[in-house]
Amino acid sequence: MKLEIFSKNESMLTEAIESYARKRVGKLDRYMPWITEGKLEISQEDARVPEERITIQATLGSKGMLIRSQERAEDIRTAIDKVTEALSSRIKRYKGKRYDKGRGVSLTRGAAAEGPEEDEAPRVVKNKRFLVKPMSQDEAIDQMELLGHDFFLYVSAETGKPHLLYRRKDGNYGLIETEMG
Numbered sequence: 001m002k003l004e005i006f007s008k009n010e011s012m013l014t015e016a017i018e019s020y021a022r023k024r025v026g027k028l029d030r031y032m033p034w035i036t037e038g039k040l041e042i043s044q045e046d047a048r049v050p051e052e053r054i055t056i057q058a059t060l061g062s063k064g065m066l067i068r069s070q071e072r073a074e075d076i077r078t079a080i081d082k083v084t085e086a087l088s089s090r091i092k093r094y095k096g097k098r099y100d101k102g103r104g105v106s107l108t109r110g111a112a113a114e115g116p117e118e119d120e121a122p123r124v125v126k127n128k129r130f131l132v133k134p135m136s137q138d139e140a141i142d143q144m145e146l147l148g149h150d151f152f153l154y155v156s157a158e159t160g161k162p163h164l165l166y167r168r169k170d171g172n173y174g175l176i177e178t179e180m181g
Contacts, residue, residue: 058083
């Protein structure tokens, strides 16, 4: 696997840390051999809580399939361990879902995002752009699970129209199909 490792603060990224990260993330290749490239971004922030000073974002994938995780810790090695554990867990859950389809196993959910304060109206605080490729509904479900999201926007390979796939509270999926009016 080709792994890019970079840091916003160059002094944080030593040869020992880079070697440790390559060793830990490289082990994930045995679970999913189709993973051919990855990116590890290490950043340090001034945080009130020491356990949140180091942030590591990891993105692995190939051919349009992505697995992503972000973890925080007090030191770099702990953050690397936490992010590889999160990726490993996500891969195992995905593989189990692929092979144990139909057994009714519900997925664990992440913590809900905090809403705006009472006196402040909600507003758009972040814009994202991403390349949307045509895919089947099953591919979209797989991609959503690998990313760990509760929803996924994709272009249907059958119709060529945008569809929104989302996870329902009962553990099943919902699909919103678009129509022009």
